[in-house]
Amino acid sequence: MDNPTIKEIARRAGVSKSTVSRIISGNGYSSPEARNKVLGLIEELQYKPNAVARAMVSQRTHNIGVLLYRRDLPIASHPFYGKIVDAVLLEAARLNYSIFVTTDHDMSYRSADFMIEKRVDGLILISRLQQNVIDHITNFGIPFVMVNGSTDVDGVIHIVNQDEEGGRMVAEHLTQTGHKRIFVIAGPQSHRSHHLRLRGFLTSIRQSGIQESNASIQSAGTSTFGEGYEIMRREWNQFREGGYTALFATNDMLAMGAMKFLLEQSVRIPEQVSVVGFDDVDFAAMFSPSLTTIKVDAGDMGTKSVHLLDQLIRQEQNVEHPSQLVPRLIVRQSTK
Amino acid sequence: MDNPTIKEIARRAGVSKSTVSRIISGNGYSSPEARNKVLGLIEELQYKPNAVARAMVSQRTHNIGVLLYRRDLPIASHPFYGKIVDAVLLEAARLNYSIFVTTDHDMSYRSADFMIEKRVDGLILISRLQQNVIDHITNFGIPFVMVNGSTDVDGVIHIVNQDEEGGRMVAEHLTQTGHKRIFVIAGPQSHRSHHLRLRGFLTSIRQSGIQESNASIQSAGTSTFGEGYEIMRREWNQFREGGYTALFATNDMLAMGAMKFLLEQSVRIPEQVSVVGFDDVDFAAMFSPSLTTIKVDAGDMGTKSVHLLDQLIRQEQNVEHPSQLVPRLIVRQSTK
DNA sequence: CACTGCTGTGAGACCGTTCCCACATGGGAC
DNA sequence: GTCCCATGTGGGAACGGTCTCACAGCAGTG
Numbered sequence: 001m002d003n004p005t006i007k008e009i010a011r012r013a014g015v016s017k018s019t020v021s022r023i024i025s026g027n028g029y030s031s032p033e034a035r036n037k038v039l040g041l042i043e044e045l046q047y048k049p050n051a052v053a054r055a056m057v058s059q060r061t062h063n064i065g066v067l068l069y070r071r072d073l074p075i076a077s078h079p080f081y082g083k084i085v086d087a088v089l090l091e092a093a094r095l096n097y098s099i100f101v102t103t104d105h106d107m108s109y110r111s112a113d114f115m116i117e118k119r120v121d122g123l124i125l126i127s128r129l130q131q132n133v134i135d136h137i138t139n140f141g142i143p144f145v146m147v148n149g150s151t152d153v154d155g156v157i158h159i160v161n162q163d164e165e166g167g168r169m170v171a172e173h174l175t176q177t178g179h180k181r182i183f184v185i186a187g188p189q190s191h192r193s194h195h196l197r198l199r200g201f202l203t204s205i206r207q208s209g210i211q212e213s214n215a216s217i218q219s220a221g222t223s224t225f226g227e228g229y230e231i232m233r234r235e236w237n238q239f240r241e242g243g244y245t246a247l248f249a250t251n252d253m254l255a256m257g258a259m260k261f262l263l264e265q266s267v268r269i270p271e272q273v274s275v276v277g278f279d280d281v282d283f284a285a286m287f288s289p290s291l292t293t294i295k296v297d298a299g300d301m302g303t304k305s306v307h308l309l310d311q312l313i314r315q316e317q318n319v320e321h322p323s324q325l326v327p328r329l330i331v332r333q334s335t336k
Numbered sequence: 337m338d339n340p341t342i343k344e345i346a347r348r349a350g351v352s353k354s355t356v357s358r359i360i361s362g363n364g365y366s367s368p369e370a371r372n373k374v375l376g377l378i379e380e381l382q383y384k385p386n387a388v389a390r391a392m393v394s395q396r397t398h399n400i401g402v403l404l405y406r407r408d409l410p411i412a413s414h415p416f417y418g419k420i421v422d423a424v425l426l427e428a429a430r431l432n433y434s435i436f437v438t439t440d441h442d443m444s445y446r447s448a449d450f451m452i453e454k455r456v457d458g459l460i461l462i463s464r465l466q467q468n469v470i471d472h473i474t475n476f477g478i479p480f481v482m483v484n485g486s487t488d489v490d491g492v493i494h495i496v497n498q499d500e501e502g503g504r505m506v507a508e509h510l511t512q513t514g515h516k517r518i519f520v521i522a523g524p525q526s527h528r529s530h531h532l533r534l535r536g537f538l539t540s541i542r543q544s545g546i547q548e549s550n551a552s553i554q555s556a557g558t559s560t561f562g563e564g565y566e567i568m569r570r571e572w573n574q575f576r577e578g579g580y581t582a583l584f585a586t587n588d589m590l591a592m593g594a595m596k597f598l599l600e601q602s603v604r605i606p607e608q609v610s611v612v613g614f615d616d617v618d619f620a621a622m623f624s625p626s627l628t629t630i631k632v633d634a635g636d637m638g639t640k641s642v643h644l645l646d647q648l649i650r651q652e653q654n655v656e657h658p659s660q661l662v663p664r665l666i667v668r669q670s671t672k
Numbered sequence: 673c674a675c676t677g678c679t680g681t682g683a684g685a686c687c688g689t690t691c692c693c694a695c696a697t698g699g700g701a702c
Numbered sequence: 703g704t705c706c707c708a709t710g711t712g713g714g715a716a717c718g719g720t721c722t723c724a725c726a727g728c729a730g731t732g
Contacts, residue, residue, distance in 0.1 A: 003476070005718055016682045029680050030720095036503065040718060046475070051453045052397060053718035055388045055567075056687045064456075076411070077418035077618060086410035089439055089646075098454055101397075103425055111429075114340075117387045118399075118434055141380065206528045225622050243628065256622060263624045282413060283619050286561050286592060288599045341688055352712040357690060364691095389688035392717050665720050 004045040013037045013046075026047065055119070062311065064092055065100040065115035067125055069128045075103045079253065079281035081126055084147060087302025095310050097121070109136045112194060116140055116332055122309045125149065143312035147305045150191045157308055159164045160299050160320055166294040167200025168326035170248050170276050173292070173329055175208045177336065179216065179246035179274060182215045184237055185221035185231055185258055187250040194223065197250045216242060222252055228257025236265065245273060246335075252284045252293055253278035259287070259334065274335035289333035297325055339625055343645065344637040348381075349373045360385065362404045389398040391455070400428055401436045401451035401647065405464045411439045415466055415589065415617035417462055418633055420483060423638025424460060431646050433457070445472045451474055453585040458645045461485065464527065473648055483641045486527045495637050499529045503536025504661035506584050509628070509665055511672065515582040515610060518551045519575055521567055521581050521594055523559035530559065532631035533586045533614055552578060556590055564593025581609060582671075588613035588620045595623070595670065610671040625669035633661050 006024075010017040015034055023038045024026040039045070055061040060112060066088055068075040078080050085101065092099045104111040107130055115123060116137075123137060123144035134153055138145055146158040159315035174182060184201070187194035198217075205215060218235055220227045230250060232239070247262075249255035255277030259269060267273055269289050277284060304322055311319045346353040347360060351370055358364040360376045366501035376384070386480040392521035402424055404411040406508075412415055421437065428435045436456060440447040448469060451459060459473060459480035470489055473480055511571040521536070522560075523530035534553075541551060554571055556563045564585060568575070591613030595605060603609055605625050613620060640658055647655045 004560075006720095007718075016683095017719080018682055018721085021679085022681090025720080029678085030536050031680060034680085048449065048453050048476075050455060050718055052391045052455050053687090054389060054720080056392055056689095056718075057720050059687075061388060074419075074422035076413075076421040077415065079413070081408075081419055082413035085437075086439075087414050089411065091436060095436070096448065098438070099432050101421075101425060102429070102434070105421075114434065115382065118385050119386060119388050260622060260624045260626075283622070286596065286619070287622075288596045288624060290596075343688075354691085354712055354714095355710085358711090361690080366709085367710060371708085389717090390690080392688075392719095393690045395717075455688085631685055 001049070005050070005325060006047075006049045009038060009041050009045065010046055012041055035055060050262045060120050060121055060198075060313075063100060063118065063120045064088075064097045064098050064122050065102065065118070065123045066126065067115065068101075068103045068126045068131075069104060069107055069109055069133070070254070071107065071128070071132075072104060075101065079283060080251075080279050080296075081148075083145065083281070083298035084302040084305075085128060085298040088306050089302075091153045091261055091303045091306040092249055093221070095306060096323065097310070098305070107133075109133045109279065112137055121313045123267075123310060124305050129221045141307060144311070145305050145309050148193060149232055149302050152192065157312070157319070157321060159304050159308070161193065161296045161301075161327055162202075162324045163196035163327070164200035166278060167197040167250075168204040169294055169327065169329045170197075170278070171204035172209065173331070173335065174246050174274065175205070175210065180210060181242060181244045182248060183235075183242070183244040184215055184217045185228060185247070185254050186219050187248040187254060188221065189219065191223075194250045201248060205327040220249075223251050223254055224255045225257040225260075228254035228259075229261050230257070232258035232261040236261070247273055247275045249276075250278055251282045251292060254291070255291060256283065258285050259291070268333055270336040276335060280330055285332065287334075292335040293330055294307065294331045295328045295330050300325055340383045340384070342383075345374060345377050345381065345383055345622050348377050348549060354591065361555045366393040371622070387446070396457055396649075397455050398433050398434060399454065399456045400415075400424075400433045400458050400460060401438065401454070402438045402460045402462065403451065403458040404437075404462045404467075405446055405466075405469070409463070412638060415619055416587075416615050417484075418631075419617070419634035420462060420638040420641075423635040424642050425638075427639045427642040431642065433642070434645070445469045452478060454461060460641050460645060462573070479645060481641050481645050483637050484529060488528065493648070493655070493657060494611055495640050495644070497529065497632045497637075497663055498660045498661055499532035499663070500536035500539075502614060502632070503533040503538075503586075504540040505630055505663065505665045506614070507535075507537045507540035507544065509584050509667070510610065510612065510640060511546065513542070513610065516550055516632065517578060517580045518546075518582045519578070520551055521556055521564060521569075521585040521590050522582070522590055523556050523590055524557065527559075530586045537584060552580065556585075559590055560595040561589045561596075564590035564595075565597050566593070568594035570595040572597070583609055584616055588617045588627060589617045591627060591629070592619065592623050595627070605670050606672040612671060615626045616666055620668065621660045621668065623670075627668055628668045628671040631664045631666050636661055 006017045006020050010020045019034055021039050023030045023035050042100045066103050089099055126147045128150045146156055186198045188194045218231050244268055255275055277291045277293040280293045284291040284293050342353045342356050346356045356374050359366050359371050438447045445522045462483045464486045482492055488494055508556055520533045527532045554567050591611055595611050613629040616629045620627040620629050
């Protein structure tokens with residue numbers, strides 16, 4: 001790593017490092033001769049400014065930490081959170097930030113501390129964060145935004161979807177297509193989004209005059225494909241004998257897991273059973289039959305989070321709390 | 337960001353910053369009294385060492401850059417590369433590195449330069465890198481390893497799978513189960529892995545005495561689900577009339593795309609057609625019917641890459657070129 | 673001619689650490 | 703009593719930049 005430094009450039013150009021610094025940054029005066037000389041040397045020696053040294057004096061690293069709090073699945077290959085990360089990466093590059101990515105399986109603040117030591121300009125927190133982690137981070141005065149967190153916290157910028165509204169859309173779609181007996185797989189109710197999706201769904205069902213006794217609600221311990229499959233397998237008899245014509249799961253992975261079991265039992269989808277998921281992960285469109293679902297714009301979440309964080313970092317006045325993202329029903333092959 | 341500094345701790349403890357530094361690092365002598373006092377203050381003031389300043393003097397940032405060169409899909413949500421990244425994240429945390437993640441769509445060295453400016457200790461390069469990018473990085477003397485790159489480059493540590501062997505395994509599996517006419521969807525031949533998978537497959541087929549005229553080979557422009565679907569749709573007549581009983585695609589996404597089209601035409605899998613993919617992405621086991629495939633251990637790739645890079649960074653002598661990962665056939669529902 | 677303001681430059685402090693070196697004290701060996 | 707060594711401490715340079723300040727030259731103005 002014997003990269004040339006500003007001092008080396010200055011020495012060779014016969015000027016002071018102040019002059020070189022001025023020329024590089026474009027602030028302040030410099031003569032055309034000095035400019036040519038220095039710029040030529042920069043090109044010749046392949047000088048790359050040292051971002052570490054810059055951070056040292058400017059007290060800004062231009063780095064952002066993305067912390068994913070999950071116990072089950074890793075981050076990047078997660079079908080939903082992975083998309084958020086992608087969008088974060090893209091938007092961050094546009095705004096000249098670099099991104100540290102970390103997963104925290106302990107749900108502690110160990111990794112948050114690590115990011116603090118690295119002196120990131122800000123943090124993006126995703127999924128299941130605990131109140132104490134939030135408090136911890138707040139303590140250090142590091143700007144941060146939450147994305148799809150498990151709970152809302154007062155005063156914290158939190159980017160979420162209109163999950164309750166989405167649940168309502170599912171109910172409407174199913175009731176309008178004539179379904180009366182609906183089987184529901186509900187993801188962890190400790191998580192805000194699963195909770196609201198279920199609530200919106202149930203409220204709407206009730207308004208349609210369908211008795212709750214006509215809906216069977218299974219609660220899932222995790223929100224994975226395997227869990228969906230397992231629940232369906234376990235409840236198969238109840239499902240078959242109950243005369244259910246529709247299945248709603250509070251996310252796509254649960255829905256597809258259950259659907260896979262149904263297909264293995266030669267249940268025809270959608271002829272015999274209609275299935276609706278939630279999120280619109282990439283696989284939803286690829287599955288066979290493709291899955292009707294509520295699209296949550298993960299990309300938009302990622303983009304917004306960086307955008308808002310950038311405003312917080314730059315200490316812009318009155319950064320507005322973002323409005324919730326509007327979900328959209330996407331009808332595919334799994335419902336009729 | 338008014339975190340306390342070492343100087344502040346020193347002032348309050350009534351000692352010099354040298355002493356504080358010694359106590360924190362554990363190098364050199366210090367009296368129990370000084371130690372207690374300083375450690376107490378660190379706890380009380382929630383002192384977090386400044387990694388930027390440390391990097392400044394130690395000339396080591398303990399940061400690693402992950403560069404993914406792709407034109408089509410983003411990184412994190414990529415079903416195969418995402419898994420590599422996950423493993424990298426995990427292993428890096430274990431070895432006390434932080435990870436910068438970047439995607440480069442231009443296939444230029446813009447993002448490599450960016451990482452150089454950030455003075456990462458090393459780079460992990462994934463997928464389609466060009467020779468000139470490699471040269472560029474080599475120029476700066478930054479340690480790096482390649483993972484599943486499009487081509488091998490002399491002297492560069494490159495972690496890959498035994499793709500040719502995997503292709504052979506596919507051929508054996510299909511011929512042993514009695515298939516004679518096989519339809520092949522071959523991903524971009526400019527990429528090492530797709531090229532070798534096809535080659536291994538064809539070599540083995542030929543050895544089994546099957547004429548090449550019995551195999552139809554379709555070349556795919558990309559290696560995506562959509563491309564697989566599209567190719568199958570386009571070649572549907574040829575496929576049906578050709579009497580093919582098996583389909584091999586050089587990766588899972590292509591295979592599942594094609595499979596989805598077949599299912600939509602009410603082709604029964606595996607009764608009428610057997611399908612084999614390559615990679616064993618998560619979705620392969622979830623698809624219905626689940627996909628028989630060759631497992632490439634993406635996790636192992638990620639872990640190894642960090643491990644090797646760490647050795648390069650620490651300038652260990654004779655770091656050995658890793659042997660190629662051994663693939664494994666995983667038989668699922670899509671073949672019989 | 674004195675004053676002002678623009679252009680151009682360099683010296684040096686500073687960011688928060690680490691680490692080398694100097695130095696002081698005290699006990700044990702000779 | 704002298705010397706040596708272990709223990710404990712502080713001063714200050716260095717890492718590679720940015721930025722403030724001082725200062726010099728020179729043209730324009732009244």
